[in-house]
Amino acid sequence: MNSSSNTFTQQLQEAWASQGSMLCVGFDPDPKRLPTRFQAKPEGIYEFCREIADATADTVCAFKPQFAYFASQRAEAQLEKLTRYLKDQYPHIPVILDSKRGDIGSTADHYALEAFERYGADAVTVNPYMGFDTIEPYLKHAGKGVIVLCRTSNPGGSDLQFLDVSPSKEPLYLHIAKLAAQQWNASGQISLVVGATFPEEIAKVRTIVGEMPLLIPGIGAQGGDIDATVKAGSIPNQPGTGMMINSSRAILYASSGDDFAEAARKVAISTRDALRTASNK
């Protein structure tokens, strides 16, 4: 089986092993922060992201374009071109479309088509607030990854995710982890988002979900601690697996000069190495 016919989970397992990395590089191309030569060009967003991809591809287990940064600039065509480029050049690296959709089933059918067919993503982030019937349409796409928000990295995530819910009076994020692991994952397509800014919660989620992959944003610009994150999210006796630990701005904007790609590469390598070291402790 080649990389493109593998399931998202198989692609990830192969990438953890062959790349020796749990780093996920996120594409959040903010026009105000791009080096000036890209700001002046209609294709600037695509070209900037492509250079970042080329500079970091050997350091990652996944790439994660964030949809809003493209849509806000009317750059969906550039996102399509980027995901096509990533799949052509780096078929062994899974692409996660971070769009955090959530809507009734008939609409979710179309969000799933958008992610998996229009953009050719291997996995997509989804919001579970509206319940399982809003997640099911994504699961009909066999082998694709469906990454459910559980304990998000932002401080305001506690407003809802920490509320105790019936019947067991446990925090909502733990209830989501249980639903995901025990009821929603018959096909093995589900992963969860947990923020690096909350390592204690990562550890609790890991205990519930066993070997389920975790997408962990929040290191780098959000200040999450790498050692604490890796310790909390590790799968016993399987170092270097189980997590896609995302960094976007700290890598993309390591330099705003002509050396931006080289600077991004340096930060990607040092982040990958810090994750490796933490994993082998």
Ligand SMILES: O=c1ccn([C@@H]2O[C@H](COP(=O)(O)O)[C@@H](O)[C@H]2O)c(=O)[nH]1
């Ligand atoms: O809980 C969440 C879920 C998603 N994100 C996304 O990850 C990146 C983080 O970017 P940094 O620049 O590394 O902070 C961004 O695309 C978010 O939309 C998250 O941060 N937290």
